[in-house]
Amino acid sequence: MFTPRYQFPKYSNLILNDFKGHQWKALQTFTTILPQVNLMVELRDLRAPISSRNCIFEILHKKYKTPRLIVYTKGDKFLSNNSSSGNTMLTPLVNKLNELHAGKDEYIIVDGRNTKQNKHLLDIIKYKYYSEDDYPLGFRLLICGIPNVGKSTIINSLRKNYFTSTIRGERTMGGTSKFKKVAKTGDEAGVTRKTSEVIKIDDCKNGIYLFDTPGISLPKKVMTQEKFLSLSLCGSVKKNIVDPVIQADYLLYLVNLQRDRLKMFGAGSTTSIPLSNNIYEVLDKMNGNNEKQNAMNFIDSVINGSNVLFDVDSLAIDQRCYDEILNSEVAKLGGTDDFISTVLYGSSTITKSNKGSRAIGSKFKKAKMVNKIF
Structure with a gap:
């Protein structure tokens, strides 16, 4: 009788760090943008719901108290492989996600390339907009997640929906318009390298706008x-x-x-x-x-x-363990306040010695802080 391995061997030549300089800059931008953001939309990969959760976003969410919606992407990876049993495959995973998110953040599962599913996502965003006060500058979203989780694909789909609806009148008047992607896409990590300017995706009330951001790797x-x-x-x-x-x-x-x-x-x-x-x-x-x-x-x-899950414990973990892992990761980064302080001041604070020697340069300070955490 075949017995699978219950523990994966350690590989000494594996480098567990893929954090880039542009991601550090993006984090600093986050601290500026989040106070003016009305909804934080965090994307995670449905095939790895635990590993694709980044504790950095949890820190930012708690620090700035920004409402959050979790969007699980790559739903098509389950449904497309075997359409007749796709819903059955998703059932135990959805039940587990319901358990893990109970009393916490709302979530939705989407295929970023599916226009109808993204319209459903937009409907949820509109509902949240209507449920809140009237924002004079419109409703603003921050789209975030790990690298290559599908942020740009979803943004382009949302933007295309808006583009299509707004140019219909122009076409009837004889004008011609062509949709152009507002976010670069690719099948590899690191395509988006800097935070975008605001992108309009709907005319609802005073408008719905979003910021596209680079994928942030785990420290x-x-x-x-x-x-x-x-x-x-x-x-x-x-x-x-x-x-x-x-x-x-x-x-x-x-x-x-x-x-x-x-x-x-x-x-x-x-x-x-x-x-x-x-x-x-x-x-x-x-x-x-x-x-x-x-x-x-x-x-x-x-x-x-196949519909293999990339997290071993995806269907076995309970909410207490799920929360304990996250809290442990936040603690390893020094806690919320210490981490935010490092992001805000790590590359700009000038430190002088007690003997009055010359100040330590900001680049040196930044490198020291980045190496400490990332």
Whole structure:
């Protein structure tokens, strides 16, 4: 009888840090924008609902007391692989999310490329706008999340809906208009590198506007090997950072743990994957040109052909443990006030020695603070 691995081996050559300089700058911009934002829309990947939760956004949410809506993207990854059983596959995951979010933030599951689903998201935003006071400058959103979680795709879809509805009158008058993306998209992390100016997405009341922001990676202080590999499978880590063989090994580990669940719901085929805990045995049976190519082919075939979850504990974790993990991560970053202080003053405070020597430059101060946390 086949027994899957219940613990993934440690890889000493894995670098658990993908935090970039432009992300640091974006965090500083967040502290300026959030006081004027009416709703924080945080995107997470449905395939990794725990790993794609960034404790930095929790800190910002608590500090500025900005109302928040959680949007789980990549819902299409479940429904498209097997439409007849897609809803059945989602049922246990939705039940778990209901439990984890009970009494806390509201959430919605979307496919960022689906116009109808994004219109539903906009309807929720409008409802929140109508439920609040009248804002003279309009209702303002901040779209945030980890890298490559689908922020720009959703923004372009929302903007396209608005563009289509507003130019209908122009077309009847003989004018021609062409939609242009307002946010760059790509299948790789780090496409958006700076916070956008306000983007209008609806004429409701005084207008609905949003800020697009770069994806923010998790700090190395709260990163684990399993979380990093889960994010790499989501596409939230640059492709050249993780060896594809290690990625394939982790994916095999996940598939073996979830075989019974996948078979139960009949969603996606894992029968072609050998019953083995040895990734090299699996790769040897593939027809690629080399080991790394076989690993990449294996990853693509499994991700596109099955409904595997990238978080081991997605369906097993309870709300208490879910909250404890988050609180522990916030504490590792020094707590809310200390973290915000580091973001605000780490690159601008000038520190002088007691002996009156020259001040430490802001660049040195910034590097010191970034290395301390990230």
